[in-house]
Each structure stands twice: as C-alpha cells, then as structure tokens.
Amino acid sequence: xxxxxxxxxxxxxxxxxxxxxxxxxxxxxxxxxxxxxxxxxxxxxxxxxxxxxxxxxxxxxxxxxxxxxxxxxxxxxxxxxxxxxxxxxxxxxxxxxxxxxxxxxxxxxxxxxxxxxxxxxxxxxxxxxxxxxxxxxxxxxxxxxxxxxxxxxxxxxxxxxxxxxxxxxxxxxxxxxxxxxxxxxxxxxxxxxxxxxxxxxxxxxxxxxxxxxxxxxxxxxxxxxxxxxxxxxxxxxxxxxxxxxxxxxxxxxxxxxxxxxxxxxxxxxxxxxxxxxxxxxxxxxxxxxxxxxxxxxxxxxxxxxxxxxxxxxxxxxxxxxxxxxxxx
Amino acid sequence: xxxxxxxxxxxxxxxxxxxxxxxxxxxxxxxxxxxxxxxxxxxxxxxxxxxxxxxxxxxxxxxxxxxxxxxxxxxxxxxxxxxxxxxxxxxxxxxxxxxxxxxxxxxxxxxxxxxxxxxxxxxxxxxxxxxxxxxxxxxxxxxxxxxxxxxxxxxxxxxxxxxxxxxxxxxxxxxxxxxxxxxxxxxxxxxxxxxxxxxxxxxxxxxxxxxxxxxxxxxxxxxxxxxxxxxxxxxxxxxxxxxxxxxxxxxxxxxxxxxxxxxx
Numbered sequence: 001x002x003x004x005x006x007x008x009x010x011x012x013x014x015x016x017x018x019x020x021x022x023x024x025x026x027x028x029x030x031x032x033x034x035x036x037x038x039x040x041x042x043x044x045x046x047x048x049x050x051x052x053x054x055x056x057x058x059x060x061x062x063x064x065x066x067x068x069x070x071x072x073x074x075x076x077x078x079x080x081x082x083x084x085x086x087x088x089x090x091x092x093x094x095x096x097x098x099x100x101x102x103x104x105x106x107x108x109x110x111x112x113x114x115x116x117x118x119x120x121x122x123x124x125x126x127x128x129x130x131x132x133x134x135x136x137x138x139x140x141x142x143x144x145x146x147x148x149x150x151x152x153x154x155x156x157x158x159x160x161x162x163x164x165x166x167x168x169x170x171x172x173x174x175x176x177x178x179x180x181x182x183x184x185x186x187x188x189x190x191x192x193x194x195x196x197x198x199x200x201x202x203x204x205x206x207x208x209x210x211x212x213x214x215x216x217x218x219x220x221x222x223x224x225x226x227x228x229x230x231x232x233x234x235x236x237x238x239x240x241x242x243x244x245x246x247x248x249x250x251x252x253x254x255x256x257x258x259x260x261x262x263x264x265x266x267x268x269x270x271x272x273x274x275x276x277x278x279x280x281x282x283x284x285x286x287x288x289x290x291x292x293x294x295x296x297x298x299x300x301x302x303x304x305x306x307x308x309x310x311x312x313x314x315x316x317x318x319x320x321x322x323x324x325x326x327x328x
Numbered sequence: 329x330x331x332x333x334x335x336x337x338x339x340x341x342x343x344x345x346x347x348x349x350x351x352x353x354x355x356x357x358x359x360x361x362x363x364x365x366x367x368x369x370x371x372x373x374x375x376x377x378x379x380x381x382x383x384x385x386x387x388x389x390x391x392x393x394x395x396x397x398x399x400x401x402x403x404x405x406x407x408x409x410x411x412x413x414x415x416x417x418x419x420x421x422x423x424x425x426x427x428x429x430x431x432x433x434x435x436x437x438x439x440x441x442x443x444x445x446x447x448x449x450x451x452x453x454x455x456x457x458x459x460x461x462x463x464x465x466x467x468x469x470x471x472x473x474x475x476x477x478x479x480x481x482x483x484x485x486x487x488x489x490x491x492x493x494x495x496x497x498x499x500x501x502x503x504x505x506x507x508x509x510x511x512x513x514x515x516x517x518x519x520x521x522x523x524x525x526x527x528x529x530x531x532x533x534x535x536x537x538x539x540x541x542x543x544x545x546x547x548x549x550x551x552x553x554x555x556x557x558x559x560x561x562x563x564x565x566x567x568x569x570x571x572x573x574x575x576x577x578x579x580x581x582x583x584x585x586x587x588x589x590x591x592x
Contacts, residue, residue: 175441178425178433185422192381192420193437193489194407 002144004273006154012269013157014218015237016262017164019245021211022238023261025072028172029204030184034090034235035075038097039068039209041231043216045101048110048226057118061217067104068213069206071097076202101228108228117221119153126152153222160218164211165258172254180204212238233287240290241265243297268293329529330357330497335379335389336553349375350386351553357497362523362530364540366572367550373533376550377501380531382406393496408438411495411528413486413503420486423475427466427485430474431455434489458492462518480511484518491522498523500532504539512536519543537569551580 018040025033043064050060071093078089102108126132127150136147148154171177182190183200191197212234220226245264251257268290275281275289332355339347349372357363365373378384380391382403390399393409414420421430432446432455447455452470459467462484466477474482483503491498500519504512516539523530523543534540540547547564549557549572556579559567 170445171443173445173447174443175432175436175446176443178429178446179436179441181425181429182422182433185424186419188414189420189422190433191404192407192410192412193433194404195433195441196404 002139003146003148004277005270006148008269008273009266010154010157011219011222012266013154013161013262014215014222015241015269016161016215016265017218018212018215018234019238019241019261019265020161020164020168020258021208021215022235023242023258024168024208024211025205026239026242027257028181028184029201029208031079031086031201031205032090033072033075033205033208034087035072035093035097035205035209036090036212036235036238037231037233038094038101039071039212039231040216040219040234041101041226041228042067042071042097042104043213044220044226044230045105045110045216045228046213047217048112048220049105051112051115051117051221052110057116057121057221061118061214061221064217065210065214068216069210071213072205072207072209073202075209076198076205079205080198080201098228105226105228110226112221112224112226117224118218119221122156123150123152126150126155131155157218161262164214165262168258169255176200233290236287236290236294237268240268240294240297243294244268247297247301329359329361329394330355330380330531331390331392331395332356332376332380333390333392335376335386335391337375337379337384337386348553350379353389353553353555355548355555357529357531359529360527361546362528362544363532363546363548364544365531365533365548365550366535366537366540370552371550372553373550374501375553377412377499377531377533380497381410381412381499409496410499411437411490411493411497412499413483413490413501415502415505417479417482417486417506420489421474421482424473426471426473427459427477428452428455428470430485431458431489431492435493437493437495458488461521462488478511480507480514483507483511483515487515487518487522491526491528494526494528496529498528498530500530500534502533502535505535516543537572541567541569541572549576551576556580 018036022033022036025031025036046067047060047064050063051057055063075089075093078084078092079086082089084092132151135151139147172181179190179193179195180200180203183195183197183204187197216231220230241264242261243264244267245260245262246257248267249256249260249263251260271293272286272289276283276286281289332353335350335353336348337350339345339349347370353372353376365376367373375384379386382398382401382405386399390397392398393406398406398409412420422433425433428447432451435451435455436446455470456467459470464481464484466481466485474485477485483506487503503519504515507515519532520543522528530544532540532543541564545564546558546560547567548555557575
C-alpha cells in the first residue's frame with residue numbers, strides 16, 4: 001500500500017506544475033484553454049526526441065518549455081488577433097498540435113528506457129548521498145515492508161515545484177502580474193489603465209502552456225516514454241486539481257491558492273490510485289474517474305451550501321413560530 | 329488640450345438600423361476646462377466619450393490631445409493620457425483584487441509596467457494618503473477585496489483611481505447615475521474637489537441637469553449627434569433648469585422627450 005501512494009505523490013507533484021499552468025489560464029486569465037491536451041505531449045515529445053539525440057537533459061527540458069510557450073502564445077494570438085472564441089482557439093491549437101507532436105517525435109511512441117534522463121542522473125547522484133538509507137530505515141522501523149527505491153525524485157520535484165510556485169506568486173504581484181490578473185477579472189477596466197490586454201493574454205497563455213510542457217517533459221522522463229496520446233484529458237486532470245485544491249485548501253490569497261492547486265494535484269493522483277485498486281475498475285476507466293471527480297468537486301460544495309441555507313431558513317421559521325406562540 | 333475636429337460616426341450605415349451617432353462634432357477644451365454634457369438618450373454623448381477614449385474610431389474627423397493627433401492610437405495606449413470613470417460601479421475596478429492592488433494598477437497607468445512589485449511599503453503609504461481624501465475609511469481596508477465594497481465605495485475608488493495620476497483628460501460617463509441619491513451627492517462633491525485639486529481637464533456626461541449646472545465652467549447640450557448648445561463662464565452660472573429646457577425647445581422646436589433628463 002505504501003509504494004502506490006508514494007508513487008501517486010511523486011507523479012502528483014509532477015502534475016502539479018501542469019495544474020499551476022491550468023490555474024494561470026483558467027482562473028487568472030479566465031480563459032478555458034484546451035491547448036493543454038496538446039502542449040503536455042509537446043513538452044514530453046520535444047524533451048524525449050532531444051534526449052534521444054543526445055541533447056543534455058536540462059537543455060532538452062528547457063526546449064520543451066519553450067515549445068509549450070510558443071504553442072500557448074499561438075492560442076493567444078488566435079484569440080486576440082484572430083478574434084476566435086477562447087474555447088475554439090484552444091481546440092484548434094490542440095488539434096494542430098496532435099500532428100505537430102507526431103512530426104516532432106517522428107513516431108507515435110518514444111521510449112526513454114535506455115536513455116539518461118534528468119531523473120536517472122539525479123537518482124545516481126542522490127543515492128551517493130545516503131539519505132535514502134536513513135529514510136527507509138525509519139520506514140522499516142514503523143513496520144513498512146516495501147520501501148521506495150529512491151526519495152530523490154520526490155525531493156527534487158518538491159523543490160522544483162516549490163520554486164515554480166514561488167516565482168508564480170511573485171510574478172502575479174508585480175505590475176505586469178497585476179495587469180494580467182485584471183485582464184481575467186475586468187478587461188475593460190485594465191485597458192482603461194493603459195494595459196495591452198492582447199499581449200497580456202498571449203504572454204499569459206504562453207507561460208501557462210510553458211508550465212504544462214515542463215510538466216509533460218518531466219513526466220515523460222519520469223515514466224520513461226513519450227506517447228502522442230498521453231495528453232488526452234489532461235485539461236480535465238488540471239481542472240480537477242485546481243477545483244479539488246481550491247475546495248479543500250481555500251483561495252484566500254494568491255500564495256494560498258497556488259499551494260492549494262499543488263495539493264489538489266497530489267490528492268487527485270492519490271484518489272485515482274485508490275480508485276484503481278477497486279476490483280472492477282481498470283486503467284481504462286481513469287478518464288471517467290477524473291470526470292466524475294470534477295463533477296463531484298463542482299456539484300457537492302453547491303449542494304452542501306444550499307442545504308445549509310435551507311436548514312438555516314427552516315430554523316429561523318421555527319424560531320419565529322415559537323416566538324409567536326409565546327406571545328399568544 | 330483636447331480638440332475634436334469634424335468628427336462623424338455612423339453605425340450600421342446603409343441598413344434600416346442606420347444611426348448617425350455623431351455628425352460633424354467640433355469641440356475644443358482648454359487646459360483646466362470642466363465641461364458637463366447633457367442630452368437625451370441616443371444624443372451621442374457616450375459615443376463622443378468612446379471616440380475620445382479610443383474605444384470607437386470615428387468615420388471621419390480627428391481627435392487631438394495636446395496638439396497630437398490620436399485618432400488612430402489604440403485605446404490602451406491612449407489611456408496613458410486619459411482617466412475614465414464608467415457609469416457601472418462594477419466597471420472601474422477589479423473585484424477579485426484588493427484595494428491596494430487596484431490602486432497599484434491605476435498607479436501604473438502612465439508608466440511602463442515592469443517586473444517589480446506593484447505594492448511596496450512606500451506606495452502603500454501613498455495609497456493610504458490618497459484614500460484618506462475620500463473620507464470613507466478605505467485607508468484602513470487596503471487588503472480588502474474590492475468586490476466586497478458597496479457601489480458608492482467602489483465608485484469613489486474608481487474616481488480616485490482615474491484621477492490620482494493626474495491624466496491630461498478625465499472622462500466621466502454618467503458616473504453617478506447608478507448610485508442612490510446620497511451616494512451620488514457624495515461622488516458629485518468628491519468629483520468637484522478632485523478636479524479642482526488636480527486642475528484636470530474634464531468632460532462629464534450626466535442625465536442630471538442640476539449636476540450639470542452645479543459642476544464645471546462650461547455646459548454642452550447634445551441632440552441627434554450634434555452639439556446644439558455650448559455655454560461657458562458667467563453665462564453658464566446664470567443658467568437654470570427652466571432656461572435650459574426653454575433653450576432646447578427654442579432650438580429644436582420640440583419638447584425634450586426624456587423624463588430622465590428633466591428629473592435627473
């Protein structure tokens with residue numbers, strides 16, 4: 001039981017970067033950007049083909065981010081300069097990316113099993129430090145039998161995700177970041193304060209898909225493959241993370257919300273892992289589980305609050321009746 | 329300061345819905361002029377505001393600010409020179425952002441936006457001082473989300489945001505029309521104070537004739553896309569609502585058809 005959860009947290013924290021990207025487009029810019037399904041694969045594909053061609057892993061990952069940024073910017077240009085509806089801009093770009101990704105990868109599936117990736121290099125370095133032994137000894141003393149092979153991925157991913165979160169937090173408080181948020185909040189207003197909302201949307205979607213591509217690049221290297229179909233339903237996973245995170249951890253401030261989104265991504269992976277352990281569900285059901293999860297996360301809070309409201313009104317009604325009775 | 333030359337704009341030209349919103353408008357404002365614009369619905373007041381702000385581009389004619397032709401300059405660039413308050417109190421602020429963040433966005437209007445923090449200690453003090461002038465206690469609620477403020481508070485904040493960076497032109501588009509009488513009174517009074525303080529060149533559209541008479545040094549009446557009356561100085565001070573209505577009747581040969589314009 002420990003190992004699947006551990007892996008869920010590991011991959012959850014990689015997905016968290018994608019979820020932060022979805023948060024940027026979906027919440028900050030108020031732009032339901034479906035490019036994500038394509039740009040996730042773009043990230044994985046660009047990194048994979050670069051690594052196979054002996055590009056250093058870090059540079060391969062950076063190339064993936066740039067490719068994602070460009071894909072997102074094009075969606076932004078379609079929307080702002082081409083005046084195409086936001087949803088449709090994303091769908092058009094996502095569809096085009098499917099072919100582009102195939103071209104980039106040269107084939108539908110690339111294996112990285114025999115290649116050096118960021119994570120193989122990392123684990124090699126990590127195991128020389130010896131932290132693994134300490135942590136695993138601790139686990140064994142708690143009675144856990146199967147211990148993880150390496151803690152390095154988890155620690156480094158926490159570090160990377162935390163850095164990205166902090167950069168995002170800071171950026172959203174800068175003058176440019178404030179204008180970006182206002183573009184999603186009240187576009188007419190921020191234009192009357194001399195902000196070029198077209199450019200802000202293009203840049204914002206670029207960053208968003210840059211994050212998504214980074215997540216894709218890391219996930220490809222983590223899983224040891226890039227597949228042209230690996231992005232299907234990614235936007236829903238991103239949404240699930242954002243919505244679950246916001247519902248559970250709150251949205252009081254930007255810093256709180258970005259943390260909530262990361263938490264949401266991890267919890268999403270854990271829930272899916274647990275769901276897949278149910279006998280009659282298999283991996284093919286994952287997308288359905290995700291959709292159901294999002295539907296629940298959207299509906300349940302509303303049902304709960306309307307029930308609370310109904311109860312409150314009923315209580316008031318009874319109070320009034322009792323008071324009238326008392327007077328009579 | 330602001331010159332409008334032969335500006336015309338027709339919507340839906342050559343269709344049954346054709347509407348000549350502006351017909352050969354000429355208008356020139358000196359620095360520090362405070363012009364109030366009245367007229368019934370559809371007279372072209374808001375269209376004129378939109379042409380000046382750049383959200384609409386005229387068919388023909390030019391808009392000049394400080395002798396510079398800005399007719400084709402896009403709205404977001406032009407707004408470096410123009411402060412604007414809309415009729416809808418929700419329109420001038422970003423509801424999910426805090427008061428200080430809103431002020432920081434307004435503060436950056438005539439500067440280049442950079443990757444430095446929008447709100448820092450020094451600016452917070454500055455914002456506090458500005459908010460103090462509104463006498464609404466907003467200076468103690470800097471980190472409250474603007475969506476939580478009342479309509480009157482939001483409109484006061486919008487007014488401050490549009491003016492405290494001292495724009496070359498201030499456009500007020502029926503900015504008190506959506507408020508209750510006492511709030512409208514407050515915003516009107518604040519408007520007078522602020523315009524006076526910063527010596528702003530101002531254009532104010534209003535449906536409230538009394539307000540149009542009380543504020544400003546010049547009054548313009550529009551009808552069917554034209555300026556039909558333009559009075560300034562002493563002559564304006566002597567105006568009353570009755571005189572205005574009579575004047576409209578004399579020029580147009582009809583009664584003013586809009587109750588709102590009379591009752592305000």
